[in-house]
Amino acid sequence: MTQQGVRWGADQVLALAPDDASRKAGSKLGVAGPWSQAGSSDEGTVWGLCKGSGSRPYQTVVDIADAAGPAYKCSCPSRKFPCKHALGLLLLWAAGEDAVPPGSVPDWAEQWTAGRRRRAAETRAAGASGAGSGAADPEAARRRAERRAERITAGATELEQRLADLLRGGLAAAEQAGYGLWEETAARMVDAQAPGLAARVRELGAIPSSGPGWPVRLLEECALLHLLDQGWLRRERLPESLAATVRSRVGLPGSADGPPVRDRWLVLAQYDTADAKLTTRRIWLHGADSGRTVLLLSYGAAGRAPELALPVGLALDAEVAAYPGAGQLRAALGERFAAPEPTRIRPPGVTTAQAAARYGEALRDDPWLESVPVTLEEVIPVPDGDTWQLADAVSDSALPLTPPALGRPGLWRLVALSGGAPLTVFGECGHRGFTPLTAWPRTEGPAVALC
Amino acid sequence: MIRTSAPVEAPAAGAWEESVTAALLGTDRRTPPGGTPGREAPVALLDTAAVQTLRRRAGLRPGRAAERPQPAAPDPRPALPEAAARRLSVLLADRPGPAGGGRRGTAPDLMELLPQWLAAANAHGYAAPPEALPALLDAARGRTDLRPAALAFAGPRALWLARLNPEWRFALRAAPGGGSALPGPDDAERIRRLWEEGLFAERVALLAALRERRPAAGRELLAATWATERAEDRLMFLDSLRTGLGPDDEPFLEQALADRSRNVRATAAELLSALPGSALAARMADRAAACVAVDHMRGTPTIAVEAPHECDANMERDGVVPKAPAGRGERSWWLGQLLEAAPLGTWSARLGGRTPQDIVALPVADDWQGELHAAWCRAAVRQRDAQWARALLGAPAAPGAGGPGAVSLAERARLLGTLDAAERADWVAGFIAAHGLSEAFQLLGVCAVPWAAPLGRAVVDALNIARDAGSYPWSFSGVMGLAERCLDPAEANRLDGLLAVPDEAEDASPGAGGYWAEAFQRLVTTLRLRHAMAEELADRAG
Structure with missing residues (x-):
């Protein structure tokens, strides 16, 4: 696996940064000054010595060849991952050959990369030979699963009772009861080992304070939660694929056991959402040959970037395997056959009416779906009072942008890129509107990330 | 919804x-x-x-489309080279942190390089990448000094965006006509209409643009409506005649000397005095000449000064302000104004055929030297007289040049502005070589960027001397910062020897060596970065 030639772009490097501070610190180190003896090898190792505040320079190595994503090693004491030195080194490397010339790997860097690759190869071999070793005692596993299902059933039953009580007393009373009621119910669902139910309950708590129209939204969400409870309680009577959807919505872990699909996967978008404990990264991929759109999820502890980072606008030759469940787009990234490369592929687009229809159809498979990934073609961002729309260039219809999208700097990048002219926009289309994630100018031009 | x-x-x-x-x-x-x-x-x-x-x-369906905005005007400029576009996004991502405390370390200050980058990109005539416009406008919003270059680079689409986002309104104020292009100098009909119907800012911009290319047309436009303009507007319009000022403007300015507004009269007089051939300049020359003479009665020829005894109505009409500011004698106040407005060319004949150098070297009787030389400095700056400026500056290494002399640092900086770039750089280099860096900051500020080789070397040598003297680098942080932005990137290699941490001398401040090495590293890093930036913009990068 060699990767001559393909140096990354600065954006691509900065996407690896765990937070804003690292991004900034890394940018400052992305210049020749503090670096010495830097170089890169055809095998995809980049190394360099970075002068820090101490007397000895830090030794920084990055292995970009690994199909599982870049790996970093730095002798600095930072607990950020990757640290600013690794980011700076990659930026320097991305900037061109002057500062990081091709060369042969020095010993200190070679030791680490060789060790890493050997371990990776061993893991792969072990994985191939002993696939069944995890399920040592199938009988015990089955008993565990049964016990958990019983607890979830108890939880769902309790939740049904609470929803019924709520509706009996009226939502107006719930507004006065405040957030505490929901927190407590959510904690009960965590105890019942149903994290999917717990998350939905927690979101219910935020609705009464979410502005005008809250009773409608609260009733909708209560009804869908009720639907999910009912789905779980009667899962034996559901078609298998819908039952799998219910299981995953309730929060039971699935495994990506779908058949691996090899394709040229275009990276449509990558964005992170974070709560107090967890950073969740969503990456949308579009298969150039299969036409499928899949979602990769990866997680990082709070303050750390999830490990998987794929630069928007590039394509990678890889296998992905789907998770079970009707209407579920989640997949797992399997083997990668080459590093991501620049591409001119763009996803085929639809009109706004087709996008809305696509969401409606997707609800048939998964009624709890918030939105579907859609590429809109020939749309223009249009201001509409305090909000914005994406309007078809030729017809008279338009999708409103979702409230969160209106507050992001990406909105203005989208508007600037358009300049009043039609463009292609990928995003998530749901009942609250459209969230733009990536845009392509009408004519030639690379993808511009909006999130 | x-x-x-x-x-x-x-x-x-x-x-x-x-x-x-x-x-x-x-x-x-x-x-x-x-x-x-x-x-x-x-x-x-x-x-x-x-x-x-x-x-x-x-069952959700799309809603009805709102009224679509007019598309932005096309930007015919070529796109940035890819590497330069990446660089721009890195420079724009480097926002100064809150309060920005702390030691600067060895990393360059990227935000400080943005003005240079923008100037270079504008010189190449590139168009800004559309997706970078929001960050560019945000940067220009926070820093007014960036605005002209940032908005020029951002082009028509930025103004289109600014109309959609209230946070970027400043761009519309800064751009004449809210972004609509000014009429070309030959479009007489549109010029006339804009002049008669436009907003004040549009009219100022129109006049300024006309004066750049066709000074006479600008003057005629102004003369046509002069009588009906308000006093504040007359003052601003008159001030724009400074651009492209020439002998043809004299009749108009003479007539403005009779204006109702005192500020307008003063500005007209100032403009006339910058025209050495004008009648006003001749009148001022006569008045000034009556006050200054060479006294041969003493052992060495000496300049004798006799300040005017009154400020008559004619002097007042020619722009002399009769009332002296508090704390100044009115006779010396009047003298200063006469000398400042009198053409410098008259002095040689008046003072015995001497050159400016000889005149400046003459002793001056009765403590008038400060007053006299300061007035000549102002005259040299106003009349952009390089010969007199040179004489008044004196030799850069002269002992008086470093301390407070007749001519202050601020005046020197202004005098230097009348010299050409190479001569300016040589003079400042000589000054630094003789007097060090402690007084040099203001003078360095008027030198052309990148610094000429002799100047750059003088600064680096002086920094090196300062380090060897054992002081801390932050005593020179102003000059260091300037050097990072203004030294020729080609000098970077000459600095390699300064990067090492030297052995600590006994009398040096503790740890100073390490801090100096760090400061020099930042200097070299910044120079390399500037070199890379220039290469990327010239599309020669890697």
Whole structure:
């Protein structure tokens, strides 16, 4: 696996940064000054010595060849991952050959990369030979699963009772009861080992304070939660694929056991959402040959970037395997056959009416779906009072942008890129509107990330 | 919001509203519609609501499009080279942190390089990448000094964006005519209409633009409506005649000397005095010449000064302000104004055929030297007289040049402005070589960027000397910062020797060596970065 030639772009490097501070610190180190003896090898190792505040320079190595994503090693004491030195080194490397010339790997860097690759190869071999070793005692596993299902059933039953009580007393009373009621119910669902139910309950708590129209939204969400409870309680009577959807919505872990699909996967978008404990990264991929759109999820502890980072606008030759469940787009990234490369592929687009229809159809498979990934073609961002729309260039219809999208700097990048002219926009289309994630100018031009 | 289509088989449109009302009040108080036999009322309501919710969501249709904005004007400039576009995004991402405390370390200050980058990109005539415009406008919003270059680079699309986002309104104020292009100098009809109907800012911009290319046309435009303009506007318009000022403007300016507004009269007089051939300049020369003479009665020829005894109406008409500021004698105040407005060319003949150098070297009787030389400095700057400026500056290494002399540092900086770039750099280099860096900051500020080789070397040598003297680098942080931005990047290699941490000398400040090495590293790093930036913009990068 060699990767001559393909140096990354600065954006691509900065996407690896765990937070804003690292991004900034890394940018400052992305210049020749503090670096010495830097170089890169055809095998995809980049190394360099970075002068820090101490007397000895830090030794920084990055292995970009690994199909599982870049790996970093730095002798600095930072607990950020990757640290600013690794980011700076990659930026320097991305900037061109002057500062990081091709060369042969020095010993200190070679030791680490060789060790890493050997371990990776061993893991792969072990994985191939002993696939069944995890399920040592199938009988015990089955008993565990049964016990958990019983607890979830108890939880769902309790939740049904609470929803019924709520509706009996009226939502107006719930507004006065405040957030505490929901927190407590959510904690009960965590105890019942149903994290999917717990998350939905927690979101219910935020609705009464979410502005005008809250009773409608609260009733909708209560009804869908009720639907999910009912789905779980009667899962034996559901078609298998819908039952799998219910299981995953309730929060039971699935495994990506779908058949691996090899394709040229275009990276449509990558964005992170974070709560107090967890950073969740969503990456949308579009298969150039299969036409499928899949979602990769990866997680990082709070303050750390999830490990998987794929630069928007590039394509990678890889296998992905789907998770079970009707209407579920989640997949797992399997083997990668080459590093991501620049591409001119763009996803085929639809009109706004087709996008809305696509969401409606997707609800048939998964009624709890918030939105579907859609590429809109020939749309223009249009201001509409305090909000914005994406309007078809030729017809008279338009999708409103979702409230969160209106507050992001990406909105203005989208508007600037358009300049009043039609463009292609990928995003998530749901009942609250459209969230733009990536845009392509009408004519030639690379993808511009909006999130 | 998206509107919901009404499915054909849907129950009455009010069904959902009824469900919401029932849910809001509670099923104990309000019986929900429909209702399934055998199920409790709240559960039945949830059943119904789930179906209704999904039906509503599945039936969503796009809404009606609002009025589309006019497309932005096309930007015909070529796109940035890819590497330069990446660099721009890195420079723009480097926002100064809150309060920005702390030691600067060895990393360059990227935000400080943005002005240079923009100037270079504008010189190449590139168009800004559209997706970078929001960050560019945000940067220009926070820093007014960036605005002209940033807006020029951002081009027509930035103004189009600024009309959509109130946070970027400043761009519309800064751009004449809110972004609509000024008429070309030959478009007489549009010029006349804009002049007669335009807003004040548009008219100022129009006049300034005309004066750049066709000074006479600009003057005629102004003369046509002069009588009807308000006094404040007359002052601003008159001031724009400074651009392209020439002998042809004299009649108009002479007439403005009789203006009702004192400020307008003063400005007209100032402009006339900058025209050495004007009648006003001649009148001032006569008055000034009456005050200054060479006294041969003493051992060495000496300049004798006799300040005017009164400020008559004619002097006042020629722009002399009769009332002296508090703390100044009125006779010396009048003298200063006469000398400042008199053409410098008259002095050689008046003072015995001497050159400016000889005149400046003459002793001056009765403590008038400061007053006299300061007035000549102002005259040299106003009349852009390089020969006199040179004489008044004196030799850069002269002992008086470093300390407070007749000519202050601020005046020197202004005098230097009348010399050409190479001579300016040489003079400042000589000054630094003789007097060090402690007084040099202001003078360095007027030198052309990048610094000429002799100047750059003088600065680096002086920094090196300062380090060897054992002081801390932050005593020179101003000059260091300037050097990072202004040294020729080609000098970077000459600095390599300074990067090492030297052995600590006994009398040096503790740890100073390490801090100096760090400061020099930042200097070299910044120079390399500037070199890379220039290469990228010239499309020669890697």
